[in-house]
Amino acid sequence: MSSNGSFGPARAADWSNVRERLRASGLRWTPQRRTLIEVLSRTNGHVTGAELVERCREVDPGTIPSTVYRTLDVMEDLGLLSHSHGADGREEFHVQPVAAHGHLHCTSCGTTWEILADEAAAVVDSMQRSRGFAVDLSHLSIAGQCAGCSAKPAG
């Protein structure tokens, strides 16, 4: 389990000093990690694990999936990205977020929208008050039917 300790408004990821950050934690700088970081640094928004593996292979065809997933876990511990699970359960990584946000997924039309902090305040505050539970907004994914699909007769 990769835990980031503090949730909250996001800082834009800074890929320039990853090497130092790794070293500061006693971790190592390797070609494989360099590849993934290169890919991540030019990625904005959401990507699935499979997509990242694919892009790494474009840079280095010898990329091994398990290495990518393990490195992603490390990056998450470093707070450089976060992940949640889409409506289908697949992993969804959030890179260089402008702000921490969750997702709204319509099970009828498949569209996904982002939920920003102020919009999610209701959930976050409510869980904090009733349970003292600190919601990880970046891991939040809500499924249901969007306005458009609710309006129509039936799926």
Next chain:
Amino acid sequence: MSSNGSFGPARAADWSNVRERLRASGLRWTPQRRTLIEVLSRTNGHVTGAELVERCREVDPGTIPSTVYRTLDVMEDLGLLSHSHGADGREEFHVQPVAAHGHLHCTSCGTTWEILADEAAAVVDSMQRSRGFAVDLSHLSIAGQCAGCSAKPAG
């Protein structure tokens, strides 16, 4: 994608007339489905797909996973159960629910709690108001840190 058309307070599942319901939809009654339904009818609360496959094998050792998953999909369309994804992305099926509910999962200690409708009202209402989005409470899974873990120094 299996869609249940109407979300809302749950009716307790009635396994006694599944056969008729299947027929009414032009679907068939098979030994494999009978096995799964037998298992489901004595299951309460949450189960993962793998657990259901396992239990079906206890009844019929010849059970094939893909058949179970496909039948679960059919049962979901019939409204007999619903599913969401745990914090790890695995499927989690909800059988014979006393009421539709979501889940709260602590990423530090791994504990899971249920969120009942009234507690989730804040989320549901808020999304309905701001977006006209009908949240599927039974598919809702929120991750974060529970009160206990937040209190402690760090994971």
Next chain:
DNA sequence: CGCCATATTGCAACATGTCGCAAGTGCATG
């Protein structure tokens, strides 16, 4: 009761991750 259309099954291949382990390598040190 036998026929037939088509819903289902079984199986194998694939997709997306996770895990254990032995071999390899980064890098702090001498």
Next chain:
DNA sequence: CATGCACTTGCGACATGTTGCAATATGGCG
């Protein structure tokens, strides 16, 4: 620059699902 610890990688096996296809079985009909 050589050495060595322990962090990483590569790889294969496994876990959990999904999907295409050919073979099979259900159930309405004559």
